[in-house]
Amino acid sequence: MSAFSIGIVSLGAAVVVLNGKNKDYPVAVWMMTATLACYGVFMLFRGVHTLSGPEIVSFMEADIVQKLAFLSSIFLIVALSFSMLWMINARQVEAIYALSYFDPLTNLRNRRALDRHTDSLEGTSEKLTKKQCVIMLDIDRFKLINDRFGHVSGDQVIRSVAQQIKRTSGVSKSIYRYGGDEFIVVLENQNLARALSVQSQCVNEY
Structure with missing residues (x-):
């Protein structure tokens, strides 16, 4: 059941990121959304596979789907980390641009x-x-x-x-x-x- 829960939460997070109010860097947003969506779909598939498959006694003896769950979790962490850094960097560049070319009092160009x-x-x-x-x-x-x-x-x-x-x-x-x-x-x-x-x-x- 944990796989289903993780899958649903991941898909929900993907929807939240995609529909966020902040106009962040589109490439970073789509990368984060795609990563969460793929991970969510895989975890749902893993949940169905686990229910229909044999009981897991040892991780080393588990099938390829169960082993890919570990690798996909690592990929999720790495992809989300890169996306967050990309998004933070884009926000900093946008903030520097705003400070350089816009008047903070009136929000007009300076x-x-x-x-x-x-x-x-x-x-x-x-x-x-x-x-x-x-x-x-x-x-x-x-x-x-x-x-x-x-x-x-x-x-x-x-x-x-x-x-x-x-x-x-x-x-x-x-x-x-x-x-x-x-x-x-x-x-x-x-x-x-x-x-x-x-x-x-x-x-x-x-």
């Missing part, structure tokens, strides 16, 4: 991300021929807000303005927090009229 975007346009004539409109916005009298109400309130204002710019511009992936209270919106393949319209909407909302 100045380094903007520099990377502009660097990617240099020397590429095909990209340079596209119309690029840049809108720069800042918060009027923001220093007065910090001085009068404190930096915590100032942070709340920055987050609120960032959300409003996201909502009105419609290009959340092209909004950058350039400085303390400065934001830059990059519009690709848009004319000046569209840029002025977006700027007007952002200012009016604020």
Whole structure:
């Protein structure tokens, strides 16, 4: 009965890993899922085989299915270990990327991300021929807000303005927090009229 229990638990774990809410590295997730699923199916097969087969007196005299159970357990441990290390490494890389290119207060891309975007346009004539409109916005009298109400309130204002710019511009992936209270919106393949319209909407909302 232990083989059936292990098989059911392994298959359940495979379903949990596959349907997890965290968007982990797909290769690691599929490797872990496949390993758990294969092990679960094998243990169920082993349980059926054990019930229908002769009683096991000695492990050394057992048939190939019982001996493979030991080897499959070792394979499970090794495969899961590699998958976990792979997944942890992918999460660390993603965290480093987020710290490097995203502003933690507003979750917008930061100045380094903007520099990377502009660097990617240099020397590429095909990209340079596209119309690029840049809108720069800042918060009027923001220093007065910090001085009068404190930096915590100032942070709340920055987050609120960032959300409003996201909502009105419609290009959340092209909004950058350039400085303390400065934001830059990059519009690709848009004319000046569209840029002025977006700027007007952002200012009016604020």
